[in-house]
Amino acid sequence: MNGDVGSRAAPLRKGDPKKLGRYELVGRLGEGGMGVVYLARGADGQQVAIKMIRADLAVDEEFxxxxxxxxxxxxxxxxxxTAEVLDADPDxxxxxxxxEYVDGPSLSAVVAERGPLSPANLHALAIGMATALTAIHGAGVIHRDLxxxxxxxxxxxxxxxxxxxARAVEATSHHTATNQWLGTVAYMAPERFGSDASEVITPAADVFAWGAVLAYAGTGRTPFAADSPPVVAARILTQPPELGGLVPPLRDLVERALAKDPAARPTSRALLDLxxxxxxxxxxxxxxxxxRQPGLLVAAEEAQAATEQRPEHAMTAVAVPPELKTVAAGPTEVSPTHQPTAFLPPASPPASPAASSAMAPASPAVAGPPGAVGPPAPAGMGVALPPSAPPPAGPVTVEVPSAPPARGSSRWGRFANVAMALAVLVTSLTVAGIATGVLPFGDDATPSGAAATPSAGSPAAPTPSASTRASELVAQDPLTAPRLWQLREDDAQLTTCTFEGALVVTRGKQGPYRCPGPMDQLTDFSMTVDVRLRSEGACAALWFRFVAAAGYIVRVCPEGFYVGTHGVGDGTTVRVLRTMPFPxxxxxxxxxxxxxxxQGTTIALERDGQQVGxxxxxxxxxxxxxxxxxxxxxxxxxPFTVAFNDVEVRSFTG
Structure with missing residues (x-):
């Protein structure tokens, strides 16, 4: 977001605002196709980078x-x-x-000043960019301007x-002359030069850009260099890349990334694995x-972990008429930072179990049909998917996904909320993942979208009994064979999710691991499941309201429940909200x-039908x-082993 000026912000110009929202602007960092980038300071004194959109785009409601x-x-x-997105005001x-303000020079400035990168620095760049794209694509986002x-x-x-x-600008193409392309031509994939590029672009276009950027960093020139943008575009479309100066095996990866056919390119996750x-x-x-850069390996492994059970299929391009497209809600609040807490041993027996179960379903409900699921994942992903279901015929209602379509996937779940007049296949990908290694226990920042958190141990608000609320069956699976939950054999993480009369999870190292399952986004819900702890030291884990490598976690250990938040701010940190020992x-x-x-802000836990806390x-x-x-x-x-059977998930609807 800093552009080429790195940490050297230029003075504000006449006409530049002094404030944007609650941020004080202190200098200019750069200017691009969408607007001006400023160095700014928040109310807490933290430096941030702010991109203010151009005036001509600001008056366009579609934009x-x-x-x-x-x-x-x-x-x-x-x-x-990646530079973390902290805040926004589209209104x-x-x-x-x-x-996030990143205090460092851009790659273009470094290469222009010092020439091509050394082999070690070039490999670090390759890993770093592949890590970033794995995280970006895993969240259902396409960079579009790498x-x-x-x-x-x-x-x-x-x-x-x-x-x-960049998609927000691409979609409003009347702001761009017909002889101009958004993005830098030298790094644009062949498919981006077609008239329908804004509709068919997939994560494979970012992989092409990864190869072009890496070739530039390693040789000091772009792989399709020419005297003018039209000639560069023609070479991208028709000529092989010039990669002299790169050596195997990195050259081989770059050559694969620069394939003309998007389907022939590896995924960002496959690049990272290789x-x-x-x-x-x-x-x-x-x-x-x-x-030299131990933090790079940590980031790369976290990106791998966060995308372990998330298939990266080839995106299905679906042309949706403008009148049928809807928009997600605006940005949400940011809560104060949590205080640090560590996992605690059981202290004292809990209060007497509640007489009534908050987990009991309110009334019978019919499970909605599973949504269509795309073709098998490419090599290296190892994700088995349920069979595809045909899209419904006639008028349907479709839930707008929180992320844009991913490569060839369709969201698993029921479709509801936005009435449409045509049958549309909506493809989507939702962040899921695993965080590896022993987790740090310390300060963590509450993510965007969080609200103020009451302290653990404060008087609990009354928990609405499930019997007073209608519920809808979301998932019901005996977990005796691959169905809603899927197989996983992860050699890198020494972990398997297999079926031996149960979903059996075996892990050969410390740290949590999540098995691939349904992608439904739930707010108020109940879940019951049979758990067996099959080895000493093993705890089963249940995550919920889990998205973007963060959510709530309940560890089911021999002595009690440990309920907390997992992944706030960094994708790994755990903050325990409450320890609930068993009698x-x-x-x-x-x-x-x-x-x-x-339900709302109340988490309720049960063991064998009796409320624990x-x-x-x-x-x-x-x-x-x-x-x-x-x-x-x-x-x-x-190794550690746990097993699950007979899971049922219901969503409260009343």
Whole structure:
């Protein structure tokens, strides 16, 4: 977001605003096709970068709608080698976007000043950009304008900026002359030069840009260099890239990324996996890059973990008439930072169980049909998907997804909310993931969209009994074979999600792991599932209202429940809200019926039909439910194994 000036902000010019919303502008960082980028200071003194949209775009209501939608999607991208989106105001007189300020020069400035990067730095850049694209694509966003000036090089690891927002401008093409293209031509994929480019662009276009940017960084020239943009475009469409100066295996990856056919390019996640592959064939430059920048390896592994069960299929291009397109809600509030808490051992027995169960369903409900699911994932993803269901015929109602369509996927779940006159297949991808390694316990920042959080232990608001609310069946699965939940064999993470009369999760290392399952976004819901702890030190884990690598987590351990937030701010940190010890521990390999419900800000937990406790929190408002494993403490030795059976998920509708 800083452009080419790095940390050197130019003075404000006459006519520049002094404030935007609650931010004080202190200098200019750059200017681009969408507007001016300012260095600013928030009320807390934090430096941020603000992109203020051009005046001619600001008066266009269609642009504002698209800008609002794209900002909401961009805010779901986890901050793995990306500049985090912090705030936005699409309704301001001049709409603006606020992102993390990255204090470092751009790749274009570094190459112009010092020439091509060294092998170690080039491999670090390749890993960093692939990490960023994995996070961006995993959130259902397409960058659309990846180029050297949008890659910053601060100390630590590269940062990719300006992702996703270009679509808001592309869609309002009357602002762009017919002989101009948004983005820098030298880094644009062949499919972007067609008249329907705004409708068919997929994450594969970003992978092409990754290859072009890497070729520039490694050679000092673009792979299709020519004297004029039209000639560059012609070479992109018809000629092989000029990659002299790059050496294998990086050259081979760049060549694959620059394939003319989008389907022939690897996905961003596949690029990252190949770049991080270990063994005797790993280039020394990779080891050197990771040794110099340990934070880069952490970010890359977190991006891998956050996309473990999220298929990256080829996007299905669906042309939707403008009158049928709807817009997501605007930005939401940001809550204060949480105080640090660590996992605690059981303290004392809980109060007497409640006489009535908050988990009991209100009334019978018919499960909606599963949504259509796209074709099998490409090599390297290892995700088995349910069979595709045909789209409905005739008038339907469609729920607008929180993220744009992903490559060839369709959202699993029921469709509701926005009436449409035509049958439309809507494709979508929702963030899911796993965070690996032993989690840090310390300060964490509440994510955008969070509200103020009552402290744990404060008097709980009355929990509405499920019997007073209508419910709708979302998922019901015996978990004896792949159905709603899927197989996973993850050699890199030493973890499997298999079916042996139950969904059996076995992990050969510390840290949590989530198994692939339904993508429904739920607000108020109940979930019950049989849990068996099959090995010493193993705890089952249930995530809910989970999105963008963050949400609530309940660890089901032999001695009690641990309920908290997981992934706020960094995708890994856990903050315990409450420890709920059991009067009688769960015996090894003994089925226990676990219930979780959330209504408003009240989380209620049950064991074998008896309420164990409640806790109040409002950090997360909507997201998926996920099953997985979370070893008890670092003192126990792997492998760890848990099993699940007979899961039922209901959404409260009344």
């Amino acid at each position: 504002r709608r698209r800008f609002r939608s794209e900002v909401n999607r961009a805010r779901q991208v986890p901050p793995f080698c 301001h007189e001049r709409p603006y976007l606020v992102v 180029k050297p000036s949008n890659v910053l090089l601060p100390p630590g690891s590269p940062k990719v900026i300006d992702f996703g927002i 770049l991080l592959a270990t063994g005797p064939d790993q280039p020394p430059a990779v080891a050197a890059a990771l040794a 009688t521990p769960i015996a090894l390999d003994t089925p226990t019926r676990v219930g979780v419900s959330m 409640t806790v109040q929190d409002s950090t997360f408002r909507e997201g998926r439910v996920v099953l997985g494993i979370y070893p008890e403490t670092p003192d126990h030795e792997p």
